Amino acid sequence: MSEQTKLIPGNSLITATPEDGRALAVKMARLIIKITQPDAEIREQLRPKYANDAAMLIAIGQTVATEFATIAKANEYWKNTKTIKSGIY
DSSP states (O other): OOTTOOSSGGGOOOOSSHHHHHHHHHHHHHHHHHHHSOOHHHHHHHHHHHHTOHHHHHHHHHHHHHHHHHHHHHHHHHHTSHHHHTTOO
8 A cells, every 4th residue: 555645635535514424435435445456547447347337336435435434424413522522532
């Protein structure tokens, strides 16, 4: 894994809104693909293949959904802690 690629942007799963959480989930899913296939040229070559394959598109959606569930769970947990309630992150 590249030292420059951070799998959790900003090193936090805390988001201000569900929309921000969804955007973070998409970003994290994209980073998984980048780490799995670090060669940008190969990723570009593969894009037309998965763009036209319903099963692959569903798998991508499932990956984002899994990331979003993780973020949502983390946000719920942190909202219930004294740290978050006091406004200190």
